[in-house]
Amino acid sequence: MAGQSAIPDDPGMDPWPFRHLVLRTPRLELRPDDDAGMLELLEVARRGVHRPEEMPFSMPWTDLPHAEMSLGALQQRWRLRAGHTAASWDLGFLVRHRGRVIGTQSLMAQDFAELREVSCGCWYGLEHQGQGFGTEAWAAVLAFAFDHLGATHAHAAAFVNNAGSRAVSRKLGYRDNGTRRVLQRDKIALQVDQRLTPAEFRRPDWILQVEGLEACRELLGA
Known part of the structure; x- marks a missing residue:
């Protein structure tokens, strides 16, 4: 119909194929951020990410x-x-549990095609912490x-006094x-640094x- 726009169903024809990328675990679904999901994430942040006396972020x-x-x-x-x-990307995956956004998990890289190195970062709403998500x-x-x-x-970083983040990274095998x-x-x-x-x-x-990766490979240097 004239005046209507459509998002291609075929990821290979989509100029932003990341909208089709999804990672699934037993409890969670991870998709690169979109505007609607970001609004959900910001509502999670409004309810609190950490105790006021703490600051786990550099900024x-x-x-x-x-x-x-x-x-x-x-x-x-x-x-x-x-x-x-x-050559330079940052996938901000929105993490969903039972269809609701509970936090974000980033995967970042510079010159991935040559270096094959990634960095990770994340945060979750206080009400979703302590459950292994x-x-x-x-x-x-x-x-x-x-x-x-x-x-x-893979690289990560955490402040010395961020016991929770460092415990998770050790559980996954990171070394200082x-x-x-x-x-x-x-x-x-x-x-x-880890x-x-x-x-x-x-x-x-x-x-x-994993679904929808093939159309994204070139845009990830992979």
């Missing part, structure tokens, strides 16, 4: 008023989508990177790879299900 975005934080988060994801190239989603993107994209190394000083809330804080190879990865007892 303290959760200190901002909700309206400012929400606009900034949307603009950041729009910039990352718009700037996506095979973070470990499950993190394991999902690692399995995706190692087994489906051909990554040879030095420290660095960074500013956090205008104070110097110590951050631990590194993981496919051989060190402590795999879950389930097999990751």
